[in-house]
Amino acid sequence: MALILNAKELSKAFGSAPLFDNISFTCEEGERIGLIGPNGSGKSTLLKILAGQLTPDAGEVALRKKTRLAYVAQDSVFLPGVTVRARMEQALAGSTVPHDEREAQLVRTLGRAGFEDFQAEAASLSGGWRKRLAIAEALVLAPDVLLLDEPTNHLDLAGIEWLEQLLAQQPFASVVISHDRYFLENVATAMVELNRAYPEGLLRVAGNYSAFLEKKDEFLHAQSKRQEALENMVRREMEWLRRGPKARTTKSKARIGKAHQLMDELGDLNARTRTSTANIDFTATERKTKRLLVLEGLRCELGGKLLLDVLDFVFTQGTRVGLVGANGSGKTTLLRLLQGMLPPSAGTVTKADGLRIVYFDQNRPLDPDTPLRRALAPDADSVVYQGRVIHVNAWAARFLFTQEQLGQPVGRLSGGERARVLIARLMLEPSDLLLLDEPTNDLDIPTLEILEESLLEFPGALVLVTHDRYLLDRVSTVVLGLDGQGGAQRFADYAQWEEWLDGRARTKEQTAPVAAAAAAAASAPAKKKLSYLESREYETIEARIAGAEAEVERWKAALEDPSVFSDHTKIAEASEAHERAREAADALYARWHELEEKAGG
Numbered sequence: 393m394a395l396i397l398n399a400k401e402l403s404k405a406f407g408s409a410p411l412f413d414n415i416s417f418t419c420e421e422g423e424r425i426g427l428i429g430p431n432g433s434g435k436s437t438l439l440k441i442l443a444g445q446l447t448p449d450a451g452e453v454a455l456r457k458k459t460r461l462a463y464v465a466q467d468s469v470f471l472p473g474v475t476v477r478a479r480m481e482q483a484l485a486g487s488t489v490p491h492d493e494r495e496a497q498l499v500r501t502l503g504r505a506g507f508e509d510f511q512a513e514a515a516s517l518s519g520g521w522r523k524r525l526a527i528a529e530a531l532v533l534a535p536d537v538l539l540l541d542e543p544t545n546h547l548d549l550a551g552i553e554w555l556e557q558l559l560a561q562q563p564f565a566s567v568v569i570s571h572d573r574y575f576l577e578n579v580a581t582a583m584v585e586l587n588r589a590y591p592e593g594l595l596r597v598a599g600n601y602s603a604f605l606e607k608k609d610e611f612l613h614a615q616s617k618r619q620e621a622l623e624n625m626v627r628r629e630m631e632w633l634r635r636g637p638k639a640r641t642t643k644s645k646a647r648i649g650k651a652h653q654l655m656d657e658l659g660d661l662n663a664r665t666r667t668s669t670a671n672i673d674f675t676a677t678e679r680k681t682k683r684l685l686v687l688e689g690l691r692c693e694l695g696g697k698l699l700l701d702v703l704d705f706v707f708t709q710g711t712r713v714g715l716v717g718a719n720g721s722g723k724t725t726l727l728r729l730l731q732g733m734l735p736p737s738a739g740t741v742t743k744a745d746g747l748r749i750v751y752f753d754q755n756r757p758l759d760p761d762t763p764l765r766r767a768l769a770p771d772a773d774s775v776v777y778q779g780r781v782i783h784v785n786a787w788a789a790r791f792l793f794t795q796e797q798l799g800q801p802v803g804r805l806s807g808g809e810r811a812r813v814l815i816a817r818l819m820l821e822p823s824d825l826l827l828l829d830e831p832t833n834d835l836d837i838p839t840l841e842i843l844e845e846s847l848l849e850f851p852g853a854l855v856l857v858t859h860d861r862y863l864l865d866r867v868s869t870v871v872l873g874l875d876g877q878g879g880a881q882r883f884a885d886y887a888q889w890e891e892w893l894d895g896r897a898r899t900k901e902q903t904a905p906v907a908a909a910a911a912a913a914a915s916a917p918a919k920k921k922l923s924y925l926e927s928r929e930y931e932t933i934e935a936r937i938a939g940a941e942a943e944v945e946r947w948k949a950a951l952e953d954p955s956v957f958s959d960h961t962k963i964a965e966a967s968e969a970h971e972r973a974r975e976a977a978d979a980l981y982a983r984w985h986e987l988e989e990k991a992g993g
Contacts, residue, residue: 394421396459396565397442397537402451404437411437412586414451415593419537424559425567426576426601429586429594431792431808431836435569436466438586439539442567459537460488462530466541466807468522470514476502476525477510483529501532506554518719519546527555537565542807544572545833548719549859549886571837573862576601682708684747684824684853685730689739691878692725699725701878702739707825711853714868716889721876723857727751727827730855750823752831758810760803764793767802767813775820791816807834815843826854832863861886930987937984940977947973 397419404411411434419425429435440446442453443463455461470479480502484494502510505528507521514525523546530538538559544552556578559566570576576583583604585595590611597607683706690703699722707713715723728734729741731751758767768791769775769784777787785795791812802810811834818826826847832840840863847854847867858864864871864886871883873892883889947970951963 394456395419396421396456397453397461399442399453400451402438402441402448402453404434404441404446404448412588412593415586416451417442417584417594419565419567421536421565422563423565424579424581425565426580426583426604427567427569427586428571428576428583428837430838431806431812431834433586433588435586436541439463439541439567439569443539455537460533460535461537461539462533462535463539464526464530464541464543466545468519468526468546470517470522470525472513472515474514475511476507476514476517479514479525479529480510480532483532487533489532489534497532497534501528504528504558505531520548520551520719523547524551524554527558531558531562535564537567540566540568540570542569542571542834544570544575544859545807547859549716549861550718552859552861571832571835571840572860573601573837573840574860576604580604684708684711684744686742687739688742690729690736690741691738692722692729692734693737694725698878699874699876700729700736700880703880705872707853709824709852710869712847712867712869713853713855714864714871714886715855715857715874716864716871716886717874718876721874723874724829726874727829727855727857730825731827744824747825748821748823749825749827750818750821751827752814752818752829758802758813760801762802763798764788764800764802764805764813765798768793768798768816777820787816808836808839811835812839824852826850826852828854829857830859831856832858832860929983930991933980933984933987937977937980940973940980943973944970944977 395418397417399415399417401414401416403413403415411432415438417438427435427439437446440463441448443461444453445463477498480498481494484498487494489497505524507524507528514522517525523543527540527543543555547555552572552575556575559568559579568579577600580600581598583597583599583601585604585608587594595608595611597604599607685707687703687705690700690705692698692700715726717723725734729736731749732741732743765773765784765788768788774781774783775787776782784798788795788798793809793812797805802813805813811831815831828847831843835843840860844863844866847856854867856864856867868885871886871889873881873883873889875881875896881889881892883892947966950966951970955962
């Protein structure tokens with residue numbers, strides 16, 4: 393492949409703080425580069441330099457002649473009153489696309505991006521659709537290189553999959569900043585991590601995210617061995633220097649020089665490899681009650697749209713729900729219902745006495761003028777965490793903030809740093825139920841990994857709304873999918889939810905030819921029919937009953953096992969499991985009879 397972009401020996405600093413120094417970056421035709429790195433390493437700055445929006449302090453960026461480059465910023469902002477079509481026409485006005493081809497290019501690009509109403513006001517779109525429009529504005533220019541800064545932060549799961557397919561199918565090269573590990577796994581043909589821990593300021597690996605992890609592990613292992621060898625050599629040279637060698641001979645002078653060189657190299661290596669990770673640990677209450685919150689017949693309508701219809705769910709300690717659905721399907725609404733911020737249209741939300749609920753809001757309401765010190769410790773120069781008083785300096789250090797930053801206003805922090813502030817505040821509130829609405833936006837991968845471990849160790853219940861499929865699969869014990877039409881389905885994992893969506897789409901395509909006949913029959917006397925979701929449930933219920941009966945038999949056999957029968961702990965556990973299995977089977981039989989009666993009506 394031919395080189396299309398070549399950045400040489402780039403350096404950039406803001407004030408006295410260098411972001412990166414003397415780094416080089418290349419991109420070839422058709423290459424899809426995933427750009428990662430810790431918060432504050434300069435990823436967005438590097439992308440702006442490549443896009444020509446920022447000038448480096450040193451170095452240069454060279455593009456192959458006639459190369460078309462398009463850049464999509466992290467935040468997509470549109471003026472009120474401007475339509476989707478108008479935005480696209482404005483983008484085309486400054487392009488090299490011939491006038492007689494612009495309308496076809498506009499319609500084709502918006503269609504591929506999933507837009508149906510070209511006259512919709514851009515500013516009124518949801519965050520995910522605003523991001524799609526921003527990407528479409530870049531695509532309409534037919535770029536040779538597309539630069540994307542954190543596009544997955546604002547896209548819903550369907551939008552992320554759309555972007556994956558788009559990048560994989562199009563011939564242009566792309567450089568994408570993202571911390572979505574599944575996205576990087578599915579899309580990247582090369583990975584670059586920007587990090588001062590590497591001798592060249594970055595590590596580049598051919599392949600996707602898995603290949604990168606393997607090579608990074610090999611590099612760190614080799615670096616660790618080198619560090620260990622250097623420490624041994626420096627120790628020997630230090631002992632020799634302490635004996636007071638005479639620096640008169642050429643040989644002695646050379647050895648003294650070599651000793652200082654080794655010490656400098658070790659000091660540089662130690663400085664580069666000194667890493668920190670945010671210390672995240674959510675605090676639970678001392679509650680002993682297992683049943684925390686019960687939803688019965690929950691129904692919610694907003695603005696004439698049915699979002700939830702007859703939802704039953706029980707939250708117990710250890711329940712970790714991954715909440716999925718398209719933008720506008722009711723995920724944030726359900727979180728507000730659970731918190732009590734919204735009353736249900738029907739049904740009940742029953743909370744355990746004194747239930748403590750903590751809510752992480754995706755809108756992140758932080759006053760930009762508030763000093764970091766006050767944002768972390770609002771009432772004093774210390775906080776109380778898990779019964780201990782911690783000074784704000786030490787509390788800030790847990791989240792990778794320096795003492796120099798404490799006086800800075802929150803508005804000067806990066807997106808990832810603001811996310812860490814909100815998590816720090818969240819950790820100070822003991823809770824039984826955590827409601828997390830997109831907590832992963834702007835977090836780097838090391839912080840995401842710490843967040844995962846904290847959520848897995850949290851003893852209470854939690855509901856997680858996230859576009860990060862890796863986090864969703866790792867943390868959730870059940871996935872609750874909202875279809876945006878009132879339906880809510882339970883799944884074992886995200887893959888099952890996707891399969892269900894695919895099956896529904898196929899069914900819709902297959903039933904389209906008979907839609908006219910169904911409409912004609914609508915005037916006939918009404919019969920009691922199963923809804924689409926009920927039909928899907930009815931098709932699979934016999935298999936699920938068989939599975940439930942097999943589970944009952946398995947625990948019945950366990951109760952008869954001598955090794956279980958003779959152990960009081962095991963017999964109690966097996967009895968409880970057998971009872972739960974029997975109740976589940978009975979519930980399925982009752983539901984089967986209910987559906988049979990309705991279908992026969």
